[in-house]
Amino acid sequence: xxxxxxxxxxxxxxxxxxxxxxxxxxxxxxxxxxxxxxxxxxxxxxxxxxxxxxxxxxxxxxxxxxxxxxxxxxxxxxxxxxxxxxxxxxxxxxxxxxxxxxxxxxxxxxxxxxxxxxxxxxxxxxxxxxxxxxxxxxxxxxxxxxxxxxxxxxxxxxxxxxxxxxx
Amino acid sequence: xxxxxxxxxxxxxxxxxxxxxxxxxxxxxxxxxxxxxxxxxxxxxxxxxxxxxxxxxxxxxxxxxxxxxxxxxxxxxxxxxxxxxxxxxxxxxxxxxxxxxxxxxxxxxxxxxxxxxxxxxx
Amino acid sequence: xxxxxxxxxxxxxxxxxxxxxxxxxxxxxxxxxxxxxxxxxxxxxxxxxxxxxxxxxxxxxxxxxxxxxxxxxxxxxxxxxxxxxxxxx
Numbered sequence: 001x002x003x004x005x006x007x008x009x010x011x012x013x014x015x016x017x018x019x020x021x022x023x024x025x026x027x028x029x030x031x032x033x034x035x036x037x038x039x040x041x042x043x044x045x046x047x048x049x050x051x052x053x054x055x056x057x058x059x060x061x062x063x064x065x066x067x068x069x070x071x072x073x074x075x076x077x078x079x080x081x082x083x084x085x086x087x088x089x090x091x092x093x094x095x096x097x098x099x100x101x102x103x104x105x106x107x108x109x110x111x112x113x114x115x116x117x118x119x120x121x122x123x124x125x126x127x128x129x130x131x132x133x134x135x136x137x138x139x140x141x142x143x144x145x146x147x148x149x150x151x152x153x154x155x156x157x158x159x160x161x162x163x164x165x166x167x
Numbered sequence: 168x169x170x171x172x173x174x175x176x177x178x179x180x181x182x183x184x185x186x187x188x189x190x191x192x193x194x195x196x197x198x199x200x201x202x203x204x205x206x207x208x209x210x211x212x213x214x215x216x217x218x219x220x221x222x223x224x225x226x227x228x229x230x231x232x233x234x235x236x237x238x239x240x241x242x243x244x245x246x247x248x249x250x251x252x253x254x255x256x257x258x259x260x261x262x263x264x265x266x267x268x269x270x271x272x273x274x275x276x277x278x279x280x281x282x283x284x285x286x287x288x289x
Numbered sequence: 290x291x292x293x294x295x296x297x298x299x300x301x302x303x304x305x306x307x308x309x310x311x312x313x314x315x316x317x318x319x320x321x322x323x324x325x326x327x328x329x330x331x332x333x334x335x336x337x338x339x340x341x342x343x344x345x346x347x348x349x350x351x352x353x354x355x356x357x358x359x360x361x362x363x364x365x366x367x368x369x370x371x372x373x374x375x376x377x378x
Contacts (some may be wrong), residue, residue, distance in 0.1 A: 025235045026354075076286040080186065080213045087206055096202050097271035100278075100285040119249035120212075125204050126249075127256035128279045137279040139201045139256065143271060170290075177294040180339075184298035187335055191305030194312050194328055200321055203312075207328040218298070218335050222342050225291075229345070235351035237338075240357055244331070247361040251327055254368035259320040261372055 009043075011050045016042040056109045060166040068160045075121045075156075083123055086142055097143035098127075101136045101150050105158060110165050111136070119156050124153075172228050176221045184215025186210045199267040202258050208252040215242050299339050302317070307333050317344035323367050 010016060023038035024030065059065055086094065105111060111133060115126040123141035130137075140149065193206025221235040226234045260280050266273060278285050309332060313325035334353045341349030 009288055021225075022239070025239060028235065075207070076213060080209055083193075083205060083209055084186070084189050087189060087196065087210075091196070093199055094198070094202065095269070095271070096199075096267055098266075098275045098279070099272055115253060116246075116249035117261055119208060119252050120245075123205060125201075125252055127201075127210065127253070128260055128282060130278075130284050131282040132284065135284050137275060139204070141202055141205045146271075173291055177290060180294050180298045180342075183335070184301035186303045186331055188305045191308040191328060191332065194325065195308040200318060200324075203321065203324060206333070207324060211328055211331050215331060215335050218338055222338055225342060226347055230347070234347050236347070236354055239325065239366040240334070240350070240354055242359055243354075247357075251361060251364045251368070253325055254365060254372075255320055255327070258323070258368045259318070262318065262320060264318045265319055281358075 010044040010046070012053075016046050019045060044124055054108070057107050057165045059164060064160060064164050068164060071160075072117055072121065072157075079121045079123065083141065086123065094141070095143050097140045097146070099138050099140055099143070099146055099149065100155055101138060103129075103134055103136055103158075104154070105162055106133070107165065107166070108133075110161050114157060114161055118153065121157075124149075168228055172224065176225050176228075179217050179221030179224065183214045183219075183221060186214030186217060188214075190214060199270075200264045201256070201266050201270070204252055204256060204259075208248045212244050212248045215244055294341050295339055299336065299343075302332055302335050303340070306336070319371060323364060323371075324368075327360065327364045330356060330363075334360075 020038050020042035023041060024034060027034050103111065105113075105114065111129060115129065115136060118124050118126045118136070118138055125139045127139050128135055128137040129135070143149065187210070190206045190210035193210065194203055197203045197206065219241045223234060223237040261278070263280075266276075275285050305330065309325050309329045310355065313322055316322045316325055334356050337349050337353050337356070341353075348355065
């Protein structure tokens with residue numbers, strides 16, 4: 001009974017906690033008034049937004065998720081040096097291209113994360129996803145080998161995401 | 168403040184400034200819209216992250232307090248940069264903004280605009 | 290050393306602001322202009338941060354956070370407007 005009560009009134013415990021922490025961080029204080037207001041907001045906002053929630057696959061392995069985040073941060077650093085070289089270098093050597101990448105993962109959240117990762121890393125920007133969510137269209141700043149690029153995206157970013165979400 | 172920490176802060180600030188400059192330089196120099204999309208999303212975000220980390224170290228050392236707003240701003244920019252890039256690319260595709268002539272795979276344009284799978288011969 | 294670096298980096302960001310402005314005025318298509326505007330607000334966040342650092346006051350972070358949020362929302366709104374205009378057409 002306690003369980004159903006909790007689920008009814010605190011539908012998103014993790015998000016409530018994040019909201020509470022963010023509120024205190026934004027105000028940079030631990031005053032009792034702000035703690036009270038933050039707690040009220042952290043309890044009230046999830047109650048208001050719970051009807052808008054769409055079901056998403058759960059994160060299976062938190063360790064893998066952390067490792068994925070670190071890997072993406074490292075890739076962002078490397079990617080920036082690469083793009084910087086291309087920007088400074090001669091324009092006539094640039095070989096931009098549109099590529100369609102077949103998707104194996106399902107669900108809106110994993111695809112969104114994959115698309116954002118692609119946008120942030122080596123010379124690629126995701127532009128559009130097909131309606132059946134089977135293809136992702138990306139723009140590449142400098143394409144040397146299409147098959148190799150697709151294979152790299154699939155093995156480096158898609159496979160870990162597949163393990164994280166287990167789909 | 169010791170000279171070493173000052174040096175570290177300066178390095179972060181300079182790195183950030185250079186990347187911001189590169190982002191805008193790419194925006195000005197690259198030949199068509201789709202290639203221009205690349206530098207502001209990547210270089211500018213990283214440049215600002217460098218600036219923010221530098222100022223976070225400064226306030227942590229100089230005033231002995233943790234200012235976490237920088238972290239929040241960095242996170243916010245990291246989350247929103249790919250979203251705005253994606254929306255801009257989408258808007259450009261639907262507005263039929265022309266790509267550079269030598270861009271490969273331009274036959275995907277129509278399919279991408281209509282959100283269809285790519286044509287079979289590809 | 291720090292104050293000199295801050296001035297140098299501010300100069301770098303001002304140069305990039307001018308570059309963005311040129312792209313904003315010249316950009317052949319509407320998405321180009323929106324992209325330039327997007328970069329412009331991100332760069333101005335950097336300038337505000339540097340000013341806060343120069344003054345040694347953490348108060349400027351509030352305004353930087355506000356600009357970041359409003360800028361993203363305005364970019365998203367402009368893109369949505371472009372997309373919707375196309376659908377009506």
